[in-house]
Amino acid sequence: MSVPDAQFHPHATGVAAETVAKHQDPQDVVFWAGWFCPFVQRVWIALEERGIPYQYKEVNPYKKEKHFLDINPKGLVPAVEYQGKALYESLVLLEFLEEAYPSQSTSLFPSDPYDRAIARLWIDHISKNYLPNNWRLTQSQTKEKQDEAREALYEAQRKLVQQVKGPYFFGEKFSIVDAVVAPWIARDWVITENRGYERVAVGEAWVKYAKALCERPSVKKTTSEREHYEPIYGRYLRDEAQSEVAKAVRSGKTLP
Ligand SMILES: N[C@@H](CCC(=O)N[C@@H](CS)C(=O)NCC(=O)O)C(=O)O
CATH class of the missing domain: 3.40.30.10 (Glutaredoxin)
Structure with a gap:
């Protein structure tokens, strides 16, 4: 159906x-x-x-x-x-x-095993703290719930950006952590225009990190025109979406 x-x-x-x-x-x-x-x-x-x-x-x-x-x-x-x-x-x-594809072009993982583990730890943080609060902020319908989700999102982003060496997570080289988080930063206009979210409220370091990711050619090359995302995110903003993600967020379950 x-x-x-x-x-x-x-x-x-x-x-x-x-x-x-x-x-x-x-x-x-x-x-x-x-x-x-x-x-x-x-x-x-x-x-x-x-x-x-x-x-x-x-x-x-x-x-x-x-x-x-x-x-x-x-x-x-x-x-x-x-x-x-x-x-x-x-x-x-x-x-x-x-x-x-171990030898294809450059790896997105750092070569040092400790740093590889660090990458996985921060990907876990993105999955458990950043993403759920981003969706919660988008779908919440009351000011109280939006304020709560926005603060939790800011907190998750502040924790993440404290680890960012700049311009990317591990410094000069674009990494797996950047690829994992970039799509949500590239879509933060949804919460900026509708939920009172501001990059600058996270801090200046976040503003810089977000800009670096949005300007990355691989991010631009995989982003469509905004007008076509709008009806999709409109359903999340009205909390009408019936996707697995939307249902999980609505019922307080973990993301699919
Ligand atoms: N945990 C999955 C999530 C993928 C996901 O939720 N994809 C959405 C589109 S953004 C989807 O296919 N939704 C179909 C549905 O909800 O029925 C992953 O990381 O690949």
């Missing part, structure tokens, strides 16, 4: 459409994506950063079509078919691409 969330612009636009057009030929990596999805964008950024050959395939995950459920039984984008074998979950995909 189709949910209202299934109604949106059917494909990437703007610069992202140009990126899609360049990745139509069959490759070992078939990237099952939704142009609008921040979890997808994480993996898309990594593919672009590392120059891994991939074939982009657009899928509407809200339609839960059988061909896609056969690839990801959870029915969520992103998913990857690698040499015909299916995988999913953005963080798992990022780790997989790192291991399957």
Whole structure:
């Protein structure tokens, strides 16, 4: 059964459409994506950063079509078919691409094992503290709940930025932590324009970090035109979205 969330612009636009057009030929990596999805964008950024050959395939995950459920039984984008074998979950995909393409271009993980663990610790912080509060702020309907979520989001961002060496998380080299968080920073206009969120309230260091990530070519190349995100985020702002994420946030459960 189709949910209202299934109604949106059917494909990437703007610069992202140009990126899609360049990745139509069959490759070992078939990237099952939704142009609008921040979890997808994480993996898309990594593919672009590392120059891994991939074939982009657009899928509407809200339609839960059988061909896609056969690839990801959870029915969520992103998913990857690698040499015909299916995988999913953005963080798992990022780790997989790192291991399957160890010598391709530059790795997004630091070379030092301690730093690799640090990357995973801060990715965990993003998953458990940043993302849930970002969605909560977007979906909350009362001022009290919005104030509470906004403060919790600021707090999560302040903790993260204290670790940022600048301009990126580990310094000069763009890393996996940056790829994991960038899609939410690139979409923070949603909460800025509708929920009283301000980057500067986190601190000057956050303003700089956010700017560096938004200006990164791989982030720009995977971002569509704003007008097509607006109806999608409008459903979250009115708390009408029926996506797995929206339902989890509404019922206080962990994100899917
Ligand atoms: N934990 C998953 C989350 C992926 C996810 O929620 N994707 C959304 C699009 S942004 C989706 O496919 N939603 C379909 C649905 O909710 O039915 C990941 O990291 O890959």
